[in-house]
Amino acid sequence: MTTVARRLDTHPEAPPVARRPGYGRAWAAAPANALYLVLLAVPLAIVAMAVTWLVFGVGLGTLVLVIGLPVLAGALQVARGFAEAERALLRMTDLPPIAAPDWRRGARGDGRWARLTQPLRNGHYWTALLSALLVRPIVAIVAFAFATIWIILALGGPTYWYWSPFTRNGSAEEIWVPWAVQHLFGGIDPDPDPHLWASMLYLAVGIVFLGTLPLVLRGLVAMHGAVASALVGRWESDDLAAEVAGLDASRGAAVQAEDEGLRKLERDLHDGPQQRLVRLQMDLAALERRAAEGDAAAVAALAAESRGHAQAALDELRALAGGVAPPLLQDRGIAEAITALAAASPLVVEASVAPEVTASLSPEAARNLYFVVAELLTNAAKHAAALSASVVVVRSGAEVRVTVTDDGRGGAEPRPGGGLEGLARRVQGLRGTLQIDSPHGGPTVVTAVVPVSA
Known part of the structure; x- marks a missing residue:
């Protein structure tokens, strides 16, 4: 098991065991x-x-x-x-x-x-x-x-x-x-x-x-x-200093994760919808020329092709928006959003979200956890050749635990500048931990644990 994010604290020790009287x-x-x-x-x-x-x-x-x-x-x-x-x-x-x-x-x-x-x-x-x-x-x-x-x-x-x-x-x-x-x-x-x-x-x-x-x-x-x-x-001041250091590290990790997310969004817009729109613009210019020449058959073909590019660009924009913050997440909470995400995934995804989770997370935490789940499902479909996956979100005491499992080829490891490293920083920004268990041959189990933030 690989732990790629951790709470910054401080020489953890076994918790003091209460001395039994008698x-x-x-x-x-x-x-x-x-x-x-x-x-x-x-x-x-x-x-x-x-x-x-x-x-x-x-x-x-x-x-x-x-x-x-x-x-x-x-x-x-x-x-x-x-x-x-x-x-x-x-x-x-x-x-x-x-x-x-x-x-x-x-x-x-x-x-x-x-x-x-x-x-x-x-x-x-x-x-x-x-x-x-x-x-x-x-x-x-x-x-x-x-x-x-x-x-x-x-x-x-x-x-x-x-x-x-x-x-x-x-x-x-x-x-x-x-x-x-x-x-x-x-x-x-x-x-x-x-x-x-x-x-x-x-x-x-x-x-x-x-x-x-x-x-x-x-x-x-x-x-x-x-x-x-x-x-x-x-001393108590040690705990306070560790808490401040943890907050600083979490804030820095959150800023870095947001920066990486914006850069990734920029690349995706450039490689996807922007290329589609450029092609659509070229098709519309060609359509204008064909229309001026009176070539009805060419105009119809270019119109159909332009409609296809427009639909593809729209689909890609919807997918990008869904990976950031879909309206369903803001309107009905993370449980409904993850259920809808599982239904729209190309994989066979079984989602189980405890009802109390929605009230346990702040909007920022819910948005980041939704992004983590969406990114993990996308990685499982694109890179792991997975056929099915499961998403389990539960509250355990003062923590919310998100577990994503897929039956892909495994071997997932965080690399500098990679997607898993970005997810780790995003979870660390919530003062949580991200653990990856991905032996070669699968399955891959990724667990994110964040504190309750409602």
């Missing part, structure tokens, strides 16, 4: 969360801080020299690498994926120096640098301390009765157990068996920590995710 889900994610907090986050943060500080310090030290700016840009690239590593490691937790920032912002020109210093003009690189130099180590160490303490008490408290005989010296329990029992349980005497009381107290504390362990781990991971999302994640 205590059981927290327990299921606890091992991965603990692995990240205790074993992975701190080493990554320390290495990132050390390497980034080294490169950044060299860049600051050589800033008075020409080499200083490239070294600073290199430090920003190093910070970006560690930011990507952090986002990748966070995927092992139960957090939704953090969308990638637009690292390309700030690009100016295609020169080597412009590309080399582009990170200096991109705010994402600087926030990644701040994260690597300062924020990430602090967050990682604090989260590591809390996670380690919680895990130790959650696992060690309930099992104190088992492992304490191998480590205790006996005097500690005799000191703190009586004090704790007297303050917690009043006049109860713990002296008969301090170890038993210590085991019960550790068991109670351990059960509390064990029960809250998955929630605490999830909260610490969420803290990591919030900081990472703010410093090395995608």
Whole structure:
């Protein structure tokens, strides 16, 4: 399958998966969360801080020299690498994926120096640098301390009765157990068996920590995710910039498609109706001469021939007008227009247009999609030697999908300046996509998807 047009956007990622709430889900994610907090986050943060500080310090030290700016840009690239590593490691937790920032912002020109210093003009690189130099180590160490303490008490408290005989010296329990029992349980005497009381107290504390362990781990991971999302994640301004870039590209594609359409119309008028009219003018001049000479038979023959040229020119003009915007499209909508187009095609065309499509498209979008269908059917008849075709137009959510299938020889590919390339630009001008699946031997399936524009 060949995709010849696409929406300009922007590092697409898998959409964030909503984290399922629930205590059981927290327990299921606890091992991965603990692995990240205790074993992975701190080493990554320390290495990132050390390497980034080294490169950044060299860049600051050589800033008075020409080499200083490239070294600073290199430090920003190093910070970006560690930011990507952090986002990748966070995927092992139960957090939704953090969308990638637009690292390309700030690009100016295609020169080597412009590309080399582009990170200096991109705010994402600087926030990644701040994260690597300062924020990430602090967050990682604090989260590591809390996670380690919680895990130790959650696992060690309930099992104190088992492992304490191998480590205790006996005097500690005799000191703190009586004090704790007297303050917690009043006049109860713990002296008969301090170890038993210590085991019960550790068991109670351990059960509390064990029960809250998955929630605490999830909260610490969420803290990591919030900081990472703010410093090395995608900003709303990235989406706005991508939207503006997409609109600019769509507008440019629409202008280019219109220009190509006008040029094609000019060629068709020159090669078709204009030639017919020139021939008609010559026949009428000859008819005048024959009439002056009184040759009735020649006059009749020339009149019949002129009528034929006039009818052919009229038919070609109607066909050209129908490919641009037939009155039926404006009066009754795209569904009726495509049905009429299918009926007038030299192919056997089965058309199916959902009723709600007409109300889902603006007049401009309907006109362009009609042109796409008309051009594809014409190509199937002229170039693919097809005998039959089908046109299916449906609305799917916030999109309108147009699928044209023919049983021709296949092998259709977009070429620069070709008809399919022009159709691709026309669809891109609607901020849509055009996909072509045309293996050799057929069939050819062309799918245009555009957003609802009503």
